[in-house]
Amino acid sequence: MAQAILHEVMRAAPNTLIEVGAGTGAITRALLPALAQADRFMVIERDPGFAQLLRRAFPDLEVLNHCATRLDTLDIVKHSPVTVVSSLPLLSMTRDEAHGCIDAMVTLIEGRPGSRLIQYTYASPHLRPFKDIPVGWRWRRAASIWANLPPATVWTLEQASHPSHTHNGFH
Numbered sequence: 001m002a003q004a005i006l007h008e009v010m011r012a013a014p015n016t017l018i019e020v021g022a023g024t025g026a027i028t029r030a031l032l033p034a035l036a037q038a039d040r041f042m043v044i045e046r047d048p049g050f051a052q053l054l055r056r057a058f059p060d061l062e063v064l065n066h067c068a069t070r071l072d073t074l075d076i077v078k079h080s081p082v083t084v085v086s087s088l089p090l091l092s093m094t095r096d097e098a099h100g101c102i103d104a105m106v107t108l109i110e111g112r113p114g115s116r117l118i119q120y121t122y123a124s125p126h127l128r129p130f131k132d133i134p135v136g137w138r139w140r141r142a143a144s145i146w147a148n149l150p151p152a153t154v155w156t157l158e159q160a161s162h163p164s165h166t167h168n169g170f171h
């Protein structure tokens, strides 16, 4: 699954890459090759213990002990595109918590043309990670990984019409 996420990240220029809810860093580690193509690689983790562990394991990355609901406080150039990889367990959060995180992630990408949100889920491969998405954006199922335990699906939320999403021109 981590390789499928890396492949999806590299499908277009990652620009500023942001992993949200990195936990122990299994996905972070798999995403390290993307650092060569990204302008920045920021890692957001709410748990202070995990954040400390991530800082030690990945000294080259910008690890921030932040809550995903506060993505608006990130110091990123205005309107510049971002690729967000969400490891947040949206389905096991309370409704309000999930809503806050979704709102913050969607607000971050919505104002930045060419941005993407990559979210993996362990739910049925037909179920999009969440429903309320901005007009002109769409979910694309990037991969289903049946061999993962449990089986996982990688979804990308992207602008339907953006040129970098309509062809496969970056590797």
Ligand SMILES: C[S@@+](CC[C@H](N)C(=O)[O-])C[C@H]1O[C@@H](n2cnc3c(N)ncnc32)[C@H](O)[C@@H]1O
Residues within 6 Å of the ligand: 020, 021, 022, 023, 024, 025, 026, 027, 028, 044, 045, 046, 047, 050, 066, 067, 068, 069, 087, 088, 089, 101
């Ligand atoms: C499913 S785990 C991440 C799995 C990760 N791939 C790993 O290798 O451990 C989800 C992580 O999201 C973090 N998290 C949950 N809610 C968060 C929030 N609102 N903001 C930032 N991180 C959050 C949790 O602390 C946890 O470390």
